[in-house]
Amino acid sequence: MAADAKISRESLAARDAADPLAGFRARFDLPDGVIYLDGNSLGALPRSAAPRLARVVADEWGRDLIRAWNSRDWMGLPQKVGDKIGRLIGAAPGQVVAADSTSVNLFKLLAAALQLNPGRRVILTEDSNFPTDLYVAQGLVRLLGGRAELRRVAGDRIIEALDEDVAVVTLTQVSYASGAVHDMAAVTRAAQNKAALVLWDLSHSAGALPVDLDGCGADLAVGCGYKYLNGGPGAPAYLYVARRHQDTIDPVLAGWMGHADPFAFDGEYRPAPGITRQLCGTPPVLALAALEEGVDLMLDADMGALRAKSMALTDLFIALVEQECRGFGIAIAGPREAARRGSQVSLRHAQGYAIMQALIANGVIGDFRAPDLMRFGFAPLYLRHTDVWDAVASLRRIMETGAWDAPEFKTRSAVT
Numbered sequence: 488m489a490a491d492a493k494i495s496r497e498s499l500a501a502r503d504a505a506d507p508l509a510g511f512r513a514r515f516d517l518p519d520g521v522i523y524l525d526g527n528s529l530g531a532l533p534r535s536a537a538p539r540l541a542r543v544v545a546d547e548w549g550r551d552l553i554r555a556w557n558s559r560d561w562m563g564l565p566q567k568v569g570d571k572i573g574r575l576i577g578a579a580p581g582q583v584v585a586a587d588s589t590s591v592n593l594f595k596l597l598a599a600a601l602q603l604n605p606g607r608r609v610i611l612t613e614d615s616n617f618p619t620d621l622y623v624a625q626g627l628v629r630l631l632g633g634r635a636e637l638r639r640v641a642g643d644r645i646i647e648a649l650d651e652d653v654a655v656v657t658l659t660q661v662s663y664a665s666g667a668v669h670d671m672a673a674v675t676r677a678a679q680n681k682a683a684l685v686l687w688d689l690s691h692s693a694g695a696l697p698v699d700l701d702g703c704g705a706d707l708a709v710g711c712g713y714k715y716l717n718g719g720p721g722a723p724a725y726l727y728v729a730r731r732h733q734d735t736i737d738p739v740l741a742g743w744m745g746h747a748d749p750f751a752f753d754g755e756y757r758p759a760p761g762i763t764r765q766l767c768g769t770p771p772v773l774a775l776a777a778l779e780e781g782v783d784l785m786l787d788a789d790m791g792a793l794r795a796k797s798m799a800l801t802d803l804f805i806a807l808v809e810q811e812c813r814g815f816g817i818a819i820a821g822p823r824e825a826a827r828r829g830s831q832v833s834l835r836h837a838q839g840y841a842i843m844q845a846l847i848a849n850g851v852i853g854d855f856r857a858p859d860l861m862r863f864g865f866a867p868l869y870l871r872h873t874d875v876w877d878a879v880a881s882l883r884r885i886m887e888t889g890a891w892d893a894p895e896f897k898t899r900s901a902v903t
Protein backbone atom coordinates (compact mmCIF):
# COMPACT_ATOMS: atom_id res chain seq x y z
CA MET A 488 0.00 0.00 0.00
CA ALA A 489 1.32 3.45 -0.91
CA ALA A 490 2.02 5.56 2.14
CA ASP A 491 -0.76 8.01 1.33
CA ALA A 492 -3.32 5.54 -0.05
CA LYS A 493 -6.52 5.66 1.99
CA ILE A 494 -7.46 2.52 3.87
CA SER A 495 -10.97 1.35 2.99
CA ARG A 496 -13.32 -0.87 4.97
CA GLU A 497 -13.59 -3.16 1.90
CA SER A 498 -9.86 -3.83 1.86
CA LEU A 499 -10.11 -4.81 5.55
CA ALA A 500 -12.98 -7.21 4.93
CA ALA A 501 -10.69 -8.93 2.42
CA ARG A 502 -7.97 -9.20 5.06
CA ASP A 503 -10.45 -10.75 7.49
CA ALA A 504 -11.44 -13.31 4.87
CA ALA A 505 -7.77 -14.32 4.50
CA ASP A 506 -6.99 -14.31 8.24
CA PRO A 507 -5.57 -17.70 9.35
CA LEU A 508 -6.83 -17.05 12.92
CA ALA A 509 -10.37 -16.06 11.87
CA GLY A 510 -11.87 -19.34 13.11
CA PHE A 511 -10.96 -18.61 16.75
CA ARG A 512 -13.61 -15.88 17.09
CA ALA A 513 -16.39 -18.48 17.12
CA ARG A 514 -14.78 -20.12 20.16
CA PHE A 515 -15.58 -17.04 22.27
CA ASP A 516 -18.96 -15.96 23.57
CA LEU A 517 -19.02 -12.26 22.62
CA PRO A 518 -22.08 -10.04 23.05
CA ASP A 519 -23.71 -8.61 19.92
CA GLY A 520 -23.11 -4.97 19.18
CA VAL A 521 -19.85 -4.78 21.11
CA ILE A 522 -16.31 -4.25 19.81
CA TYR A 523 -14.20 -5.49 22.67
CA LEU A 524 -10.86 -3.69 22.91
CA ASP A 525 -10.15 -4.53 26.53
CA GLY A 526 -8.89 -8.10 26.36
CA ASN A 527 -5.64 -6.75 27.80
CA SER A 528 -7.51 -6.07 31.04
CA LEU A 529 -10.15 -8.81 31.19
CA GLY A 530 -10.06 -11.42 28.45
CA ALA A 531 -13.29 -12.53 26.76
CA LEU A 532 -15.28 -15.64 27.72
CA PRO A 533 -14.26 -18.89 25.96
CA ARG A 534 -17.37 -20.85 24.98
CA SER A 535 -15.95 -23.93 26.65
CA ALA A 536 -15.62 -22.27 30.08
CA ALA A 537 -19.25 -22.49 31.25
CA PRO A 538 -19.73 -26.18 30.32
CA ARG A 539 -16.39 -27.05 31.94
CA LEU A 540 -17.35 -25.24 35.13
CA ALA A 541 -20.75 -26.95 35.10
CA ARG A 542 -19.02 -30.34 34.82
CA VAL A 543 -16.51 -29.63 37.57
CA VAL A 544 -19.30 -28.44 39.86
CA ALA A 545 -21.85 -31.18 39.14
CA ASP A 546 -19.68 -34.23 38.44
CA GLU A 547 -16.49 -33.60 40.37
CA TRP A 548 -17.58 -31.55 43.37
CA GLY A 549 -21.16 -32.84 43.41
CA ARG A 550 -20.48 -36.57 42.91
CA ASP A 551 -16.93 -37.20 44.04
CA LEU A 552 -16.96 -34.69 46.91
CA ILE A 553 -13.66 -34.71 48.78
CA ARG A 554 -12.51 -37.81 46.91
CA ALA A 555 -12.04 -35.57 43.85
CA TRP A 556 -8.74 -34.25 45.24
CA ASN A 557 -7.41 -37.70 44.31
CA SER A 558 -9.88 -39.10 41.77
CA ARG A 559 -9.86 -35.95 39.60
CA ASP A 560 -6.33 -34.94 40.54
CA TRP A 561 -7.42 -31.56 41.84
CA MET A 562 -4.14 -31.55 43.75
CA GLY A 563 -2.18 -31.60 40.49
CA LEU A 564 -4.02 -28.68 38.84
CA PRO A 565 -1.53 -25.90 39.74
CA GLN A 566 1.32 -27.84 38.10
CA LYS A 567 -0.77 -29.11 35.18
CA VAL A 568 -2.13 -25.67 34.26
CA GLY A 569 1.30 -24.19 35.03
CA ASP A 570 3.02 -26.49 32.54
CA LYS A 571 0.48 -25.48 29.87
CA ILE A 572 1.12 -21.80 30.54
CA GLY A 573 4.81 -22.67 30.36
CA ARG A 574 4.35 -23.65 26.70
CA LEU A 575 3.14 -20.08 25.99
CA ILE A 576 6.12 -18.44 27.68
CA GLY A 577 8.99 -20.69 26.67
CA ALA A 578 9.28 -22.64 29.93
CA ALA A 579 9.99 -26.37 29.90
CA PRO A 580 7.75 -28.45 32.21
CA GLY A 581 8.26 -28.32 35.96
CA GLN A 582 9.04 -24.59 36.18
CA VAL A 583 5.61 -22.92 36.30
CA VAL A 584 2.69 -23.20 38.72
CA ALA A 585 -0.69 -21.47 38.49
CA ALA A 586 -1.44 -20.03 41.92
CA ASP A 587 -2.35 -16.97 43.95
CA SER A 588 -2.44 -13.50 42.39
CA THR A 589 0.27 -11.72 40.46
CA SER A 590 0.79 -9.40 43.44
CA VAL A 591 1.30 -12.29 45.87
CA ASN A 592 3.60 -14.09 43.44
CA LEU A 593 5.68 -10.94 43.07
CA PHE A 594 6.10 -10.84 46.83
CA LYS A 595 7.16 -14.48 46.96
CA LEU A 596 9.69 -14.16 44.15
CA LEU A 597 11.17 -10.79 45.11
CA ALA A 598 11.86 -12.27 48.55
CA ALA A 599 13.31 -15.37 46.86
CA ALA A 600 15.56 -13.23 44.67
CA LEU A 601 17.03 -11.49 47.72
CA GLN A 602 17.76 -14.90 49.23
CA LEU A 603 19.35 -16.15 46.01
CA ASN A 604 21.65 -13.13 45.89
CA PRO A 605 22.82 -12.75 49.50
CA GLY A 606 25.02 -9.75 50.21
CA ARG A 607 23.15 -7.57 47.74
CA ARG A 608 20.26 -5.40 48.81
CA VAL A 609 18.86 -3.43 45.88
CA ILE A 610 15.66 -4.23 44.00
CA LEU A 611 15.95 -2.29 40.74
CA THR A 612 12.84 -1.35 38.79
CA GLU A 613 11.45 1.31 36.51
CA ASP A 614 9.47 4.31 37.72
CA SER A 615 6.55 3.58 35.45
CA ASN A 616 6.17 -0.07 36.45
CA PHE A 617 2.62 -1.24 37.20
CA PRO A 618 1.60 0.18 40.59
CA THR A 619 1.11 -3.17 42.35
CA ASP A 620 4.63 -4.20 41.31
CA LEU A 621 5.95 -1.04 42.99
CA TYR A 622 3.74 -1.36 46.07
CA VAL A 623 4.70 -5.00 46.69
CA ALA A 624 8.39 -4.12 46.45
CA GLN A 625 7.88 -1.17 48.84
CA GLY A 626 6.06 -3.43 51.32
CA LEU A 627 8.81 -6.04 51.20
CA VAL A 628 11.49 -3.38 51.72
CA ARG A 629 9.61 -2.06 54.78
CA LEU A 630 9.28 -5.58 56.16
CA LEU A 631 13.00 -6.25 55.74
CA GLY A 632 14.07 -2.97 57.32
CA GLY A 633 17.61 -2.07 56.29
CA ARG A 634 18.18 -5.39 54.57
CA ALA A 635 16.69 -4.21 51.24
CA GLU A 636 16.22 -1.07 49.20
CA LEU A 637 14.09 -0.18 46.19
CA ARG A 638 15.82 1.75 43.40
CA ARG A 639 13.54 3.27 40.76
CA VAL A 640 14.86 4.69 37.49
CA ALA A 641 13.45 5.56 34.07
CA GLY A 642 12.81 2.53 31.87
CA ASP A 643 15.65 3.37 29.47
CA ARG A 644 18.14 3.77 32.34
CA ILE A 645 17.83 0.24 33.75
CA ILE A 646 21.01 -1.19 32.24
CA GLU A 647 23.20 1.74 33.31
CA ALA A 648 21.69 1.61 36.84
CA LEU A 649 23.03 -1.93 37.33
CA ASP A 650 25.85 -2.08 39.86
CA GLU A 651 27.25 -4.51 42.40
CA ASP A 652 24.48 -3.68 44.91
CA VAL A 653 21.65 -4.85 42.66
CA ALA A 654 20.24 -8.21 43.75
CA VAL A 655 17.35 -8.32 41.29
CA VAL A 656 15.94 -6.33 38.40
CA THR A 657 12.16 -6.51 38.26
CA LEU A 658 10.36 -5.27 35.15
CA THR A 659 7.05 -5.67 33.42
CA GLN A 660 8.00 -6.73 29.91
CA VAL A 661 5.11 -4.92 28.19
CA SER A 662 4.07 -1.62 29.78
CA TYR A 663 0.42 -1.52 30.84
CA ALA A 664 0.38 2.20 30.03
CA SER A 665 2.25 2.70 26.74
CA GLY A 666 2.47 -0.88 25.46
CA ALA A 667 6.26 -0.50 25.06
CA VAL A 668 8.20 -3.79 25.16
CA HIS A 669 11.47 -4.37 27.00
CA ASP A 670 14.06 -6.52 25.24
CA MET A 671 13.94 -9.53 27.55
CA ALA A 672 17.09 -11.19 26.22
CA ALA A 673 19.18 -7.99 26.35
CA VAL A 674 18.10 -6.91 29.85
CA THR A 675 18.49 -10.43 31.22
CA ARG A 676 22.00 -10.69 29.78
CA ALA A 677 23.03 -7.26 31.08
CA ALA A 678 21.71 -8.01 34.57
CA GLN A 679 23.33 -11.43 34.76
CA ASN A 680 26.63 -9.97 33.53
CA LYS A 681 26.52 -7.88 36.72
CA ALA A 682 25.53 -10.96 38.76
CA ALA A 683 21.98 -9.69 39.31
CA LEU A 684 18.86 -11.80 38.89
CA VAL A 685 15.87 -10.82 36.75
CA LEU A 686 12.18 -11.16 37.62
CA TRP A 687 9.86 -10.55 34.65
CA ASP A 688 6.19 -9.65 34.97
CA LEU A 689 4.53 -11.15 31.89
CA SER A 690 0.99 -9.92 32.61
CA HIS A 691 0.73 -8.13 29.26
CA SER A 692 3.00 -10.55 27.38
CA ALA A 693 1.64 -14.08 27.77
CA GLY A 694 -0.84 -14.80 25.01
CA ALA A 695 0.01 -11.51 23.26
CA LEU A 696 3.50 -12.16 21.93
CA PRO A 697 6.06 -14.99 21.87
CA VAL A 698 8.07 -15.22 25.12
CA ASP A 699 11.13 -17.43 25.59
CA LEU A 700 12.03 -17.51 29.28
CA ASP A 701 14.28 -20.57 29.04
CA GLY A 702 15.89 -19.30 25.84
CA CYS A 703 16.72 -15.97 27.50
CA GLY A 704 18.07 -17.72 30.58
CA ALA A 705 15.56 -15.80 32.74
CA ASP A 706 15.61 -16.43 36.47
CA LEU A 707 12.09 -15.69 37.69
CA ALA A 708 8.75 -14.55 36.27
CA VAL A 709 5.15 -13.92 37.24
CA GLY A 710 2.03 -13.09 35.26
CA CYS A 711 -1.67 -12.73 35.20
CA GLY A 712 -4.35 -15.27 34.16
CA TYR A 713 -7.29 -13.00 33.36
CA LYS A 714 -5.87 -10.84 30.57
CA TYR A 715 -4.81 -12.39 27.24
CA LEU A 716 -5.07 -15.89 28.75
CA ASN A 717 -8.85 -15.44 29.08
CA GLY A 718 -8.98 -17.20 32.46
CA GLY A 719 -11.91 -15.17 33.87
CA PRO A 720 -12.20 -12.34 36.41
CA GLY A 721 -9.65 -12.77 39.19
CA ALA A 722 -8.24 -15.94 37.58
CA PRO A 723 -5.22 -17.51 39.32
CA ALA A 724 -1.89 -15.99 38.32
CA TYR A 725 1.29 -17.98 37.64
CA LEU A 726 4.94 -17.92 38.55
CA TYR A 727 8.10 -19.30 36.97
CA VAL A 728 11.32 -20.29 38.72
CA ALA A 729 14.17 -21.52 36.51
CA ARG A 730 14.99 -25.07 37.50
CA ARG A 731 18.53 -24.17 38.64
CA HIS A 732 17.12 -21.94 41.40
CA GLN A 733 14.20 -23.98 42.62
CA ASP A 734 15.72 -26.00 45.42
CA THR A 735 17.76 -23.10 46.82
CA ILE A 736 14.69 -21.02 47.68
CA ASP A 737 13.31 -21.16 51.20
CA PRO A 738 9.76 -19.87 50.57
CA VAL A 739 8.67 -16.87 52.68
CA LEU A 740 5.03 -17.89 52.30
CA ALA A 741 5.69 -21.37 53.58
CA GLY A 742 2.24 -22.94 53.30
CA TRP A 743 1.21 -26.56 53.60
CA MET A 744 0.65 -27.00 49.85
CA GLY A 745 4.34 -26.28 49.35
CA HIS A 746 5.36 -28.80 52.03
CA ALA A 747 7.17 -31.96 51.01
CA ASP A 748 4.38 -34.04 52.54
CA PRO A 749 1.29 -31.93 53.34
CA PHE A 750 -0.69 -34.84 54.71
CA ALA A 751 1.99 -35.92 57.12
CA PHE A 752 0.72 -33.02 59.25
CA ASP A 753 4.25 -32.57 60.46
CA GLY A 754 4.72 -29.58 62.78
CA GLU A 755 7.89 -28.48 60.97
CA TYR A 756 8.01 -26.98 57.49
CA ARG A 757 10.00 -28.99 54.97
CA PRO A 758 9.75 -27.55 51.43
CA ALA A 759 8.69 -29.79 48.57
CA PRO A 760 11.32 -30.30 45.89
CA GLY A 761 11.12 -28.23 42.69
CA ILE A 762 8.49 -25.67 41.75
CA THR A 763 5.85 -27.15 44.10
CA ARG A 764 7.38 -25.37 47.11
CA GLN A 765 6.11 -22.12 45.58
CA LEU A 766 2.53 -23.16 46.35
CA CYS A 767 1.07 -21.84 49.55
CA GLY A 768 -2.59 -22.67 50.25
CA THR A 769 -5.32 -24.87 48.77
CA PRO A 770 -5.71 -24.55 44.98
CA PRO A 771 -8.86 -22.68 43.76
CA VAL A 772 -10.22 -25.61 41.72
CA LEU A 773 -13.10 -23.84 39.94
CA ALA A 774 -10.94 -20.89 38.97
CA LEU A 775 -8.13 -23.18 37.75
CA ALA A 776 -10.60 -25.13 35.61
CA ALA A 777 -11.79 -21.91 33.93
CA LEU A 778 -8.20 -20.76 33.42
CA GLU A 779 -7.30 -24.10 31.83
CA GLU A 780 -10.02 -23.56 29.20
CA GLY A 781 -8.57 -20.17 28.29
CA VAL A 782 -5.02 -21.55 28.13
CA ASP A 783 -6.03 -24.61 26.07
CA LEU A 784 -7.73 -22.33 23.56
CA MET A 785 -4.62 -20.18 23.28
CA LEU A 786 -2.41 -23.27 22.86
CA ASP A 787 -4.32 -24.16 19.70
CA ALA A 788 -3.18 -20.91 18.08
CA ASP A 789 0.13 -20.50 16.29
CA MET A 790 2.05 -17.87 18.28
CA GLY A 791 3.82 -16.55 15.17
CA ALA A 792 0.51 -15.99 13.39
CA LEU A 793 -0.91 -14.43 16.55
CA ARG A 794 1.95 -11.95 16.87
CA ALA A 795 1.77 -11.09 13.15
CA LYS A 796 -1.96 -10.34 13.46
CA SER A 797 -1.46 -8.40 16.68
CA MET A 798 1.10 -6.15 14.98
CA ALA A 799 -1.17 -5.75 11.95
CA LEU A 800 -4.15 -4.75 14.13
CA THR A 801 -2.23 -2.22 16.21
CA ASP A 802 -0.54 -0.75 13.10
CA LEU A 803 -3.96 -0.49 11.46
CA PHE A 804 -5.48 1.24 14.48
CA ILE A 805 -2.72 3.85 14.52
CA ALA A 806 -2.97 4.41 10.75
CA LEU A 807 -6.76 4.79 10.94
CA VAL A 808 -6.62 7.18 13.90
CA GLU A 809 -4.21 9.29 11.88
CA GLN A 810 -6.38 9.04 8.77
CA GLU A 811 -9.77 9.66 10.39
CA CYS A 812 -9.18 11.62 13.60
CA ARG A 813 -6.86 14.48 12.70
CA GLY A 814 -7.48 17.82 14.38
CA PHE A 815 -9.18 16.46 17.49
CA GLY A 816 -6.18 16.80 19.79
CA ILE A 817 -5.62 13.05 20.04
CA ALA A 818 -1.99 11.91 20.33
CA ILE A 819 -0.61 8.40 19.89
CA ALA A 820 1.24 7.38 23.08
CA GLY A 821 3.93 4.69 23.01
CA PRO A 822 6.09 3.16 20.29
CA ARG A 823 5.25 3.70 16.61
CA GLU A 824 7.16 0.59 15.57
CA ALA A 825 5.04 -2.54 15.90
CA ALA A 826 8.03 -4.65 16.95
CA ARG A 827 8.50 -2.45 20.02
CA ARG A 828 4.93 -2.64 21.30
CA GLY A 829 2.68 -5.30 22.76
CA SER A 830 -0.90 -5.88 21.66
CA GLN A 831 -2.25 -2.50 22.74
CA VAL A 832 -2.24 1.15 21.70
CA SER A 833 -2.82 4.09 24.02
CA LEU A 834 -4.19 7.44 22.89
CA ARG A 835 -3.66 10.60 24.90
CA HIS A 836 -6.33 13.30 25.27
CA ALA A 837 -7.08 15.68 28.16
CA GLN A 838 -10.75 14.53 28.02
CA GLY A 839 -9.77 10.87 27.66
CA TYR A 840 -12.03 9.66 30.44
CA ALA A 841 -15.22 11.22 28.97
CA ILE A 842 -14.29 10.15 25.42
CA MET A 843 -13.80 6.56 26.58
CA GLN A 844 -17.16 6.55 28.39
CA ALA A 845 -18.83 7.84 25.21
CA LEU A 846 -17.11 5.09 23.20
CA ILE A 847 -18.28 2.45 25.67
CA ALA A 848 -21.85 3.82 25.44
CA ASN A 849 -21.49 3.29 21.68
CA GLY A 850 -20.39 -0.33 22.08
CA VAL A 851 -16.62 0.16 21.74
CA ILE A 852 -15.08 -1.04 24.99
CA GLY A 853 -11.59 0.08 25.95
CA ASP A 854 -10.46 1.58 29.24
CA PHE A 855 -8.85 4.64 30.77
CA ARG A 856 -5.69 5.03 32.81
CA ALA A 857 -5.04 8.24 34.70
CA PRO A 858 -4.16 10.92 33.97
CA ASP A 859 -5.05 11.00 30.27
CA LEU A 860 -4.61 7.62 28.54
CA MET A 861 -7.31 5.82 26.58
CA ARG A 862 -6.17 2.21 26.24
CA PHE A 863 -7.18 -0.07 23.39
CA GLY A 864 -6.19 -3.74 23.52
CA PHE A 865 -6.26 -5.93 20.41
CA ALA A 866 -6.71 -9.60 21.23
CA PRO A 867 -5.90 -11.31 17.90
CA LEU A 868 -8.00 -14.40 18.58
CA TYR A 869 -11.36 -12.63 18.51
CA LEU A 870 -10.87 -9.30 16.75
CA ARG A 871 -11.28 -8.58 13.05
CA HIS A 872 -9.64 -5.90 10.96
CA THR A 873 -13.13 -4.48 10.27
CA ASP A 874 -13.68 -4.16 14.05
CA VAL A 875 -10.70 -1.79 14.12
CA TRP A 876 -12.27 0.24 11.33
CA ASP A 877 -15.64 0.38 13.08
CA ALA A 878 -14.05 1.37 16.40
CA VAL A 879 -12.16 4.27 14.82
CA ALA A 880 -15.32 5.33 12.94
CA SER A 881 -17.09 5.54 16.34
CA LEU A 882 -14.24 7.56 17.79
CA ARG A 883 -14.39 9.96 14.86
CA ARG A 884 -18.17 10.39 15.23
CA ILE A 885 -17.86 11.08 18.95
CA MET A 886 -15.15 13.68 18.35
CA GLU A 887 -16.95 15.34 15.43
CA THR A 888 -20.27 15.64 17.23
CA GLY A 889 -18.78 16.43 20.65
CA ALA A 890 -20.97 13.61 22.02
CA TRP A 891 -18.39 12.94 24.74
CA ASP A 892 -19.09 16.37 26.29
CA ALA A 893 -22.06 15.22 28.35
CA PRO A 894 -22.35 15.09 32.16
CA GLU A 895 -23.05 11.34 32.24
CA PHE A 896 -19.61 10.64 30.73
CA LYS A 897 -17.72 12.64 33.35
CA THR A 898 -18.55 10.84 36.59
CA ARG A 899 -15.70 8.51 37.49
CA SER A 900 -16.59 4.93 38.41
CA ALA A 901 -14.47 2.90 40.84
CA VAL A 902 -12.93 0.92 37.96
CA THR A 903 -11.89 3.05 35.00
Ligand SMILES: *Cc1c(COP(=O)(O)O)cnc(C)c1O
Nearest residue numbers: 588589590617659663688690711
Ligand atom coordinates in the same frame (compact mmCIF):
# COMPACT_ATOMS: atom_id res chain seq x y z
C1 LIG B 1 -2.71 -6.84 35.65
C2 LIG B 1 -1.37 -6.73 36.28
C3 LIG B 1 -1.16 -7.14 37.59
C4 LIG B 1 -2.32 -7.64 38.38
O1 LIG B 1 -2.01 -8.07 39.64
P1 LIG B 1 -3.13 -8.77 40.53
O2 LIG B 1 -2.44 -9.21 41.71
O3 LIG B 1 -3.76 -9.84 39.70
O4 LIG B 1 -4.20 -7.75 40.80
C5 LIG B 1 0.12 -7.04 38.11
N1 LIG B 1 1.14 -6.55 37.37
C6 LIG B 1 0.96 -6.14 36.10
C7 LIG B 1 2.10 -5.63 35.32
C8 LIG B 1 -0.30 -6.20 35.53
O5 LIG B 1 -0.49 -5.78 34.29
